[in-house]
Amino acid sequence: MTQLTTDGSTAESGGYAAARLHLLHRDTLTGPPRRAALARLTDQWLGGLLGHSRGVALVAVGGYGRGELSPRSDLDVLLLHDGSAGPGELGAVADRVWYPVWDMGLALDHSVRTPLEARKAAAGDLRVHLGLLDARHLAGDARLTSAVRATAYADWRAQAPARLPELRELGEERARVQGELRFLLEPDLKEARGGLRDATALRAVAASWLADAPRSGLARARAHLLDVRDALHLTTGRATDRLSLQEQDQVAAALGLPDADALLHGVYEAARTVSYAADITWREVGRILRARSGRPRLRRILGGRGGRGGFAEPERLPLAEGVVEQDGEAVLARTARPEHDPVLPLRAAAAAAQAGLPLAPHAVRRLADRAGPLPLPWPAEAREALVTLLGAGEAAVPVWEALEADGLVSRLLPEWETVRCRPQRNPVHRWTVDRHLVETAVRAGESARDVGRPDLLLLAALLHDMGKGRPGDHAVTGEALARDIATRLGLGPADVDTLAVLVRHHLLLVDTATRRDLDDPATVRTVTDAVPDTGTLELLHALTVADARATGPAAWSPWRASLVAELVRRAAAALGSGTQPRRPERPEPTDGQRRLAAEACRTGGPALTLRPRPEGPGAEGAAALGAELLLAVPRQPGVLPAVAGVLALHRLTVRAADLRALDVPGEAGALLLEWRVAAEYGSLPEAARLRADLVRALEGTLDVAARLAEREAAYGGRRRGRPAPPPRVTVAADGPADATVLEVRAQDAPGLLHRIGRALEDAGVWVRSAHVSTLGASVVDAFYVTDVAGGPLEGERAVAVARAVEGALGA
Known part of the structure; x- marks a missing residue:
């Protein structure tokens, strides 16, 4: 032979x-x-x-x-x-x-x-x-x-318009049958989504000359999946693509890896790269095929220099400062300068998620290459953008993954590296640790209307399992991490403490409710000893539900939900209400504020100051577009909707606001409004122009509602954000004796405060004071209202006014 x-x-x-x-x-x-x-x-x-x-x-x-x-x-x-x-x-x-x-x-x-x-x-x-x-x-x-x-x-190449959709459908069918490789404990390396079949499909798309997959890391990911399959074949002696649990240790050893978790981590990393490349590629294929079919067509330029090939570029609609929508994606504006605007990655991500748009890969790459580190602690705008992103629901997931694909998440939160692509061996879990955290935030966003601090709820959802992968009890370790991260994000000491309690005790309610006798007083004490007040208990309940629902179908049931709810009810009764003040006490008006109020009464019109306000230490660039607006207006009806409407017309986003009445000697008094605002995009308006429009709005010669409706018709219908949870307007049970407190919780939107003010005016009530807070994409507002005689509203009327405001916001 x-x-x-x-x-x-x-x-x-x-x-x-x-x-x-x-x-x-x-x-x-x-x-x-x-x-x-x-x-x-x-x-x-x-x-x-x-x-x-x-x-x-x-x-x-x-x-x-x-x-x-x-x-x-x-x-x-x-x-x-x-x-x-x-x-x-x-x-x-x-x-x-x-x-x-x-x-x-x-x-x-x-x-x-x-x-x-x-x-x-x-x-x-x-x-x-x-x-x-x-x-x-x-x-x-x-x-x-x-x-x-x-x-x-x-x-x-000739048949690509017909064959590529067929190829995509084959991949989607495989995903429905085999699942997503990067979340499976026993994945099929070839057939699951993000596996070798998908990598081959991307080669076929490139061969069509219609579109191409992102190259970064794709060849390496594909090679790694093939290496794992080689080791699987050699250790089992069989032609199999299924990485079974009992074979993972042997395969890991064959590849020189320390254990099966390290094996799965590498497989998940590779699958994530393939999946992300597939998402981008198929989105581009769809865009090109739609363009070829004539939807939408690019406008032909008649004369002038024009764009490439004699066609104009697709229309660019502004989304936020430095961020625009173009051709179905969120991209960076031509004037954006990531190197001078460290908040831009989070602002772009938040704007994309809120609009329901993908974040363009070239924008992510530019942000990763050029954006500098955020100052410490984070400026307020960065923190609010992160909360807005987390609260965007399902639309936040692909945007978050786009940031992860280029390492931006780990740059913002270095602790993320430990949980990234980390497998969870408990079969109850359907996600890796990192994806579970994002999914928990998605579920928590559904409860934003039920809690007083939706921002803390969303941050706790993102951080609650950050201790996994580190030595010791992950809840104890996570508490320390949460404190460090919350401080870095710029939260105040009280909020840092609340976040730490939520992370440390995120399993407390479900473990106690399902393992202890609810009729035993010691059971309730287990909760009240750990949770300091009813506000934190409310947040912990919402986090418990979101965590369980994000874990998988087996982790939550009506039986568990009822036990946890009953435990929370008993703990709340034991803690009592009013253990924390509803709002912090206001400081006495300053001399400057009194002078402004006196000027407004003397002139009979609004008096204001507008001062640019960087939103954090070291803030620069777009962060400096924030401002403090102090406004005094002679006491009269319609002030709140007029002012809020004018600010919305000037594209100023209200971060926080405070309204109160001031007595002015010898005058009828004035309303003092303190606003923290930020330019949605572009520069801040001139104070003189703001005042002129306020005068017209108060006189009734500027139809604010019509102008806002016109703008909404022009732009609002072209934004494809997720449907917002319905607003909630409630009558506070523990309000003061001389006023009725209406609490409004809703999705933030241009002109929202104007609509609230109009609804209250139409209901014939007087707004004595107001406290407005924008927490990411949610608003949590309190309005202290009275009847025309200056007294609190009667029970039935208070409820009717709350329903009227709720109806106006939901229209």
């Missing part, structure tokens, strides 16, 4: 078997070099089996065609012929190749076709066509192989 020689001459099957065994088990080659060497070795053997037959060619297709042969992979081969040989002669040639392969015990996927038959088969079967795109000549008549390859590529 002759042996395979170093110059590549053919040998008999025994020589191939020995050389194959040596390559797989004794040679030092691993990874791509070993797969390529195994393909070359197999090429030589199969070429020798074919011999010098005329009018035929042996062609490798699929993974073998790409030269990526794993130890137990099928040999995908096509025997091409020109039709000149008779059936008997052709059968003899085929048997000469097929039978030795079968005798070796290797899996063989084979077919015998003419070039025309191969073309017809590809037209009827997408998988056949994909295999031909990777066709590689092995032996015989090379002209046959070249003809088939050329035809396959020409047909693929």
Whole structure:
């Protein structure tokens, strides 16, 4: 028996078997070099089996065609012929190749076709066509192989508008059946979403010349998945793509990894890269196909310099400072300067999620390359943008993953590295630790109307499991991490303490309710000893529900929900109400504020000061677009809706506001309004222009409502953000004796405060004072109202006014 020689001459099957065994088990080659060497070795053997037959060619297709042969992979081969040989002669040639392969015990996927038959088969079967795109000549008549390859590529490019949607649907069907590779404890490396099939599909998209996948990290991710499959084949001795639990330790050892968790972490990282590339690629394919079908068409430029190819660029709609919508994506404005605006990554992410848009990959890459670190502690705008992003619901997930793809999340929160792609061995969990945290924030956002501090709820949802992957109890470790992170984010000491309690005790309610007797007073004390007040208990309850619902279907049930709710009810009763003041006491008006109020009464019109206010230490660039507006107006009806409407017309976002009445000696008194505002985009308005519009609004010559409606009609219908949870307006049970307190919790939106003020005016009540807080994308406002006589509203009327305001906001 002759042996395979170093110059590549053919040998008999025994020589191939020995050389194959040596390559797989004794040679030092691993990874791509070993797969390529195994393909070359197999090429030589199969070429020798074919011999010098005329009018035929042996062609490798699929993974073998790409030269990526794993130890137990099928040999995908096509025997091409020109039709000149008779059936008997052709059968003899085929048997000469097929039978030795079968005798070796290797899996063989084979077919015998003419070039025309191969073309017809590809037209009827997408998988056949994909295999031909990777066709590689092995032996015989090379002209046959070249003809088939050329035809396959020409047909693929010509038929791309029809075939690519079919290819995408195949991937979506695989995902429905196999799940998402990066979240599975026993993933299928090939068929699950983010696996090898998807990586191959991206190659096919690139071959269509219609679109291309992002290159960054994709080849490395694909190679890693192939390496894991190689190790799986060698350790099991089987042609399998399923990474079963009982085999993970052996596979990890074969790859030189410390344990099965490290193995899954690497697999999840690779799958994340493939999935993200697929998302971007298919989005681009959809955009191009829509454009080719005429929706939307680009406007032809008549004269002038114009854009590329004589067409204008797609319309760019502003979303936030430095961020615009273009062609269905959130992109950076031409004037954006990430190197001078460290808040821009979070502002862009928040704007994209709120609008329900993906964050364009080139924008993320530019932010990753150029944006500098945030000052410490974070400026208020950065913290609010993070909360806005987390509160955007399902739309936050792809935006967060876009930031993760280029390492921006870990730069913002270095602690994230420990939980990123970390597997959870408990089968109750359906997500990795990092994705579970984001999903918990999504669920927590659904409770934003039920709690007084939705910002703390969302931050606790993001941080509650940050201690996983570190030594010790993850809740105890997480508490320390939460304190460090919250301080870095710029939260005050009281908020830092609240966040730490939420993270430390995020399992307290469900564990206590399901394992202890609720009728035992000690059970309730377990909660009240850990939770200082009813406000924190309210947040902990919402976090418990969000955490369980984000874990998986088995983690929450009506039975558990009822037990936890009953425990919370009893703990709240034990804690009592009013353990914390509703609002901090106001300081006495300053001399400057009194002078402004006196000026307003003397002139009979508004008096104001507008002072730019950087939103944190070291804040610069767009953060300096914040401002403090101090306004005094003679006491009269309609002040709140007029002022709020004018601010909305000037595209000023209200971060916080305070309204109160001031007595002015010798006058009827004035309303003093203190506002913290920020320019939605662009520069701050001039104070003189603001005052002029306020005068017109108060006089009734400026129809604020009509102007806001006109702008909403022009822009609002083109924003595709998620449907906001319905607003909630309630009558506070523990309000003061001389006023009725209406609490408004709603999704922030341009003109929202104007609508609230209009509804209160229409209801015939007097706003004695107001406290307005914007917490990310949510507002939590309190309005102290009285009847015209200056007294609190009666019970039924108070409820009716609350329903009227709620109806006005929901319209």
